[in-house]
Amino acid sequence: MTNVEQQIIKLFDAQDKDYLTLKTLKTNSQIKKLLQLTEKMSNTEIKKKLLPHVEHAIKIVKGYKGLYVMRNISDTNLIFNRIRKKPCSLKSLKVYFPVQTKELAKLVSQMVRSGQLCAEFSEKSDINLSIHDSKTDHDYLKTQKESAPQASHDRQKMKAAYDHVGGGRSFVRIYAMREFLKWSRQRFDRALEKLTKELAIQLHIGDPSVLTEKQLEDSFVDDEGQVCITITWRDI
Numbered sequence: 523m524t525n526v527e528q529q530i531i532k533l534f535d536a537q538d539k540d541y542l543t544l545k546t547l548k549t550n551s552q553i554k555k556l557l558q559l560t561e562k563m564s565n566t567e568i569k570k571k572l573l574p575h576v577e578h579a580i581k582i583v584k585g586y587k588g589l590y591v592m593r594n595i596s597d598t599n600l601i602f603n604r605i606r607k608k609p610c611s612l613k614s615l616k617v618y619f620p621v622q623t624k625e626l627a628k629l630v631s632q633m634v635r636s637g638q639l640c641a642e643f644s645e646k647s648d649i650n651l652s653i654h655d656s657k658t659d660h661d662y663l664k665t666q667k668e669s670a671p672q673a674s675h676d677r678q679k680m681k682a683a684y685d686h687v688g689g690g691r692s693f694v695r696i697y698a699m700r701e702f703l704k705w706s707r708q709r710f711d712r713a714l715e716k717l718t719k720e721l722a723i724q725l726h727i728g729d730p731s732v733l734t735e736k737q738l739e740d741s742f743v744d745d746e747g748q749v750c751i752t753i754t755w756r757d758i
Contacts (some may be wrong), residue, residue, distance in 0.1 A: 523692055525527035526575035529553050530591060532606040540603050541592035541620045544568045544582070565589045578693050578726060578752070579727065583620045594726045596744045597621050597629055599718065602638060602653070606721075609652035611644065676713040677722070679703060684755050697733070697740035714742055714753075725750035 523531075529552050534540060538614045543629040546563045547553050557571045572582065572591065581594050582695055592600065604615065612630060618621050630651065683702045688694035700710050717723045728751035730738055740748045 523579045524575045524577055526553065526556050527574070527577060527579040530580055531593070534593060538607070540600055541583075541585075541590050543587065543618070544572070544589045544591055547572070578728070585618075585622060586616050586622035586626075587618050592620050593724060595724050596727065596748055596750070598633060598638075598744060599624070599725065601626070601629060601633065602719070603721065604655050604714065605639065605651050609650065611643075612649040612651060615651065616719065653685065676709070677717065680713050680717060681755065684753070692754050695737075696725075696742050696750060696756075697737040699753075700740045703704055707724075711742065721756060723753045723755050726752045726754065728752060 529550070530547070533542070533547075533550055533553065545568065547557065547568060548559050548561060548563070553559070557575070559568060559571060563571075568684055569582055569589055574734050576582065578640070580591055583590050583592055595603075600621065601615075604610075604619070612627070615630075616626055619626060621629065630639065630649075634641045634651075638653075640652045642652075644650050680699070680703070683699045687698045687702050696714075703710060703714075714723075714725075718725060725742065725744060727748050730749050730751070733741065733751065738749065740743075744750055
C-alpha cells in the first residue's frame with residue numbers, strides 16, 4: 523500500500539465512508555501536499571496526480587457526479603455498506619454515489635432478488651431500500667443461536683490464518699488462507715461471506731493473470747461474479 527493510499531484510507535475511516543469525490547482530497551492538507559494539489563485543479567488533473575499512487579487499497583471510478591476515489595471493494599459491498607449505515611430511497615442513493623445510475627439500478631435489483639436488501643414503494647413511487655432483516659423469525663433465531671459457537675470459532679480461526687499467512691501485511695491472498703486452513707470450500711466461503719457482511723473484512727478484486735489456475739480457483743467469487751483475490755481485516 524502506498525503512502526497516499528494509507529492517507530486516503532485514514533480519511534475514509536475518519537469520515538466513516540467508503541468513497542469520496544476526487545475534489546475532496548484537496549481539503550486534506552497531508553494528501554494535498556503529497557499529491558501537490560492546488561485549489562484550481564480539475565478532477566481530471568487530480569486523477570492524473572493520483573493514478574501513480576494507486577496499487578491495491580483504492581480505485582478511481584466514475585459515478586453520478588463525476589470521478590470518485592473509493593475503497594477497492596465490490597460495488598455490491600459498497601451498496602450494502604451504505605444502506606446498512608442509513609436506509610434510503612434508490613433516488614437518494616444514486617446522488618453522489620460512485621456507481622453510474624444504470625449499473626446501480628441493476629445491482630440493487632439483484633440484491634433485492636437475492637434477499638440482501640428489502641425494497642418498498644413509497645407514496646411518491648420511489649423505492650425505499652433497507653438491509654434484509656429476518657431476526658424476528660423464530661426459526662432464524664434458533665438457527666443463529668445454535669450456530670453461534672461455530673461461527674465464533676471460525677472467525678477466530680480465520681483471523682489466525684490471516685495473521686499467519688499475511689505475516690504483518692494488510693492485503694492477504696485468499697487462496698493462501700484457504701490452503702492454510704484446509705477447510706471444506708463451503709465452510710470457508712460461508713465464513714468469508716459472514717465476515718464480509720459484518721464488515722470485519724473487505725474483499726479486493728485483483729488481476730487474475732498474476733495467479734495460477736489453481737490459485738484462481740481457490741480465491742473467491744462475489745455476488746457480481748468478480749474474482750476477489752485478497753482481503754484486509756478491518757474488525758470494526
